[in-house]
Amino acid sequence: MVDKTNPRGRGRPRKFDADVVLDEVINAFWELGYEAADTETLAKRTGLTKPSLYNAFGSKEDLFVAAINRYRQTRSKSSFDALMQADTPQEGIRDYFLNLAENVAGEGHPSGCLIMSVALPTRDRLQKVAAIFDKMPKESHARLTEYFDGQIGLGNLPQGFKSADAIALFQDLGAAMIMQARAGAPLEVLKNKAIRNTQLVMFEGGARSESDISSR
Amino acid sequence: MVDKTNPRGRGRPRKFDADVVLDEVINAFWELGYEAADTETLAKRTGLTKPSLYNAFGSKEDLFVAAINRYRQTRSKSSFDALMQADTPQEGIRDYFLNLAENVAGEGHPSGCLIMSVALPTRDRLQKVAAIFDKMPKESHARLTEYFDGQIGLGNLPQGFKSADAIALFQDLGAAMIMQARAGAPLEVLKNKAIRNTQLVMFEGGARSESDISSR
DNA sequence: TTCATTTTGTACCGTTCAGTAGAAATAATT
DNA sequence: AATTATTTCTACTGAACGGTACAAAATGAA
Numbered sequence: 001m002v003d004k005t006n007p008r009g010r011g012r013p014r015k016f017d018a019d020v021v022l023d024e025v026i027n028a029f030w031e032l033g034y035e036a037a038d039t040e041t042l043a044k045r046t047g048l049t050k051p052s053l054y055n056a057f058g059s060k061e062d063l064f065v066a067a068i069n070r071y072r073q074t075r076s077k078s079s080f081d082a083l084m085q086a087d088t089p090q091e092g093i094r095d096y097f098l099n100l101a102e103n104v105a106g107e108g109h110p111s112g113c114l115i116m117s118v119a120l121p122t123r124d125r126l127q128k129v130a131a132i133f134d135k136m137p138k139e140s141h142a143r144l145t146e147y148f149d150g151q152i153g154l155g156n157l158p159q160g161f162k163s164a165d166a167i168a169l170f171q172d173l174g175a176a177m178i179m180q181a182r183a184g185a186p187l188e189v190l191k192n193k194a195i196r197n198t199q200l201v202m203f204e205g206g207a208r209s210e211s212d213i214s215s216r
Numbered sequence: 217m218v219d220k221t222n223p224r225g226r227g228r229p230r231k232f233d234a235d236v237v238l239d240e241v242i243n244a245f246w247e248l249g250y251e252a253a254d255t256e257t258l259a260k261r262t263g264l265t266k267p268s269l270y271n272a273f274g275s276k277e278d279l280f281v282a283a284i285n286r287y288r289q290t291r292s293k294s295s296f297d298a299l300m301q302a303d304t305p306q307e308g309i310r311d312y313f314l315n316l317a318e319n320v321a322g323e324g325h326p327s328g329c330l331i332m333s334v335a336l337p338t339r340d341r342l343q344k345v346a347a348i349f350d351k352m353p354k355e356s357h358a359r360l361t362e363y364f365d366g367q368i369g370l371g372n373l374p375q376g377f378k379s380a381d382a383i384a385l386f387q388d389l390g391a392a393m394i395m396q397a398r399a400g401a402p403l404e405v406l407k408n409k410a411i412r413n414t415q416l417v418m419f420e421g422g423a424r425s426e427s428d429i430s431s432r
Numbered sequence: 433t434t435c436a437t438t439t440t441g442t443a444c445c446g447t448t449c450a451g452t453a454g455a456a457a458t459a460a461t462t
Numbered sequence: 463a464a465t466t467a468t469t470t471c472t473a474c475t476g477a478a479c480g481g482t483a484c485a486a487a488a489t490g491a492a
């Protein structure tokens with residue numbers, strides 16, 4: 001419904017890669033916001049013409065949704081990967097927040113988060129965006145619960161660790177980092193918060209002694 | 217520059233109260249966002265005609281700025297007042313967060329915060345909004361520092377209390393509440409966070425024992 | 433070769449939006 | 463009563479925006 005790539009190989013071939021185009025579309029929406037990123041600007045920045053954009057993605061809203069989905073599959077995913085790939089929860093949480101800091105205040109892209117800083121404000125007006133927000137919280141909460149409870153099972157967190165409490169604060173502090181980045185907080189400040197936030201999340205879960213924390 | 221109320225009492229008198237109009241303008245921007253709250257809608261909701269709006273407030277951007285300023289003088293101020301008026305810092309912080317919860321997720325008004333959820337996304341496009349954001353952080357940080365340090369002086373917080381650390385977390389957790397309200401978190405959830413956040417802020421400042429906290 | 437299919441580029445359309453012209457209305461001042 | 467200052471209302475304007483018609487171009491299939 002969104003990416004109508006020539007199914008039977010027939011017809012004039014495309015001159016562009018849809019993912020490359022989407023990456024630039026992400027940047028435009030991220031930097032300018034939904035309304036201010038007008039279709040003419042999107043066409044100029046991607047190097048395509050308006051009809052090509054419309055032919056490939058449908059409407060402006062569809063294009064926005066496609067950009068959001070790609071953003072989640074690349075940027076958002078990289079933060080979660082950082083969490084999962086670490087050896088210990090303590091390091092995982094720290095790496096998540098550090099990765100998030102780069103994603104919301106690093107160089108080479110606008111500040112803030114496409115989802116929370118740009119898409120969320122359009123939720124009430126754009127049906128298809130609202131649909132994304134209806135699913136997202138449950139999905140990310142489920143993934144975090146699975147991770148934290150799994151770490152308890154592995155003995156990397158104490159048995160009494162309160163995953164739900166830790167996750168709630170984890171998400172709150174992440175949201176705060178996003179908003180402060182959008183408000184202009186520099187990368188270094190956010191990286192320091194990443195360290196502080198890690199300690200707070202562990203504390204909130206109930207891992208308050210050294211032996212609770214460095215479990216391997 | 218914004219509110220040209222008949223200076224010499226001459227001419228046809230206004231049929232409206234500028235503050236009443238601004239309160240409805242606040243609601244419209246708050247609910248719809250800057251772009252989606254078009255001047256026609258603003259006129260209908262306030263009961264004025266477009267030329268009356270323009271005559272009284274200038275441009276759409278000027279009107280937005282006037283709404284932001286009134287919002288700060290009413291809603292934002294009420295949260296700070298709750299902080300200041302409490303007997304102890306612990307109660308003050310709690311009352312601040314509880315008041316904030318009402319302001320961002322209570323009934324009778326849109327969710328989120330006009331400043332952070334609506335004005336912030338327009339910062340890059342609207343010069344006069346940017347000017348507000350350039351001043352605001354310093355102002356609120358100064359007020360909070362004065363409050364916390366004052367409470368140390370009064371003996372309501374321990375001598376070693378780290379105001380700067382507490383303030384940083386205080387603001388982070390407030391920002392998180394705002395964003396979660398905008399994302400749909402119900403009032404009860406935020407009220408619970410208010411309690412948790414209070415404990416975290418006290419802890420982060422270094423008031424970790426009972427005697428540190430209930431100092432009167 | 434011819435046909436069907438798809439992309440591309442130019443030029444355009446209808447709508448919506450911020451803002452206003454101009455005249456009538458309403459008051460204080462002289 | 464005449465004048466000056468201001469607000470109000472109807473109707474409008476010019477620009478910007480999302481989206482598209484149409485024909486040419488480029489490929490695979492028949």
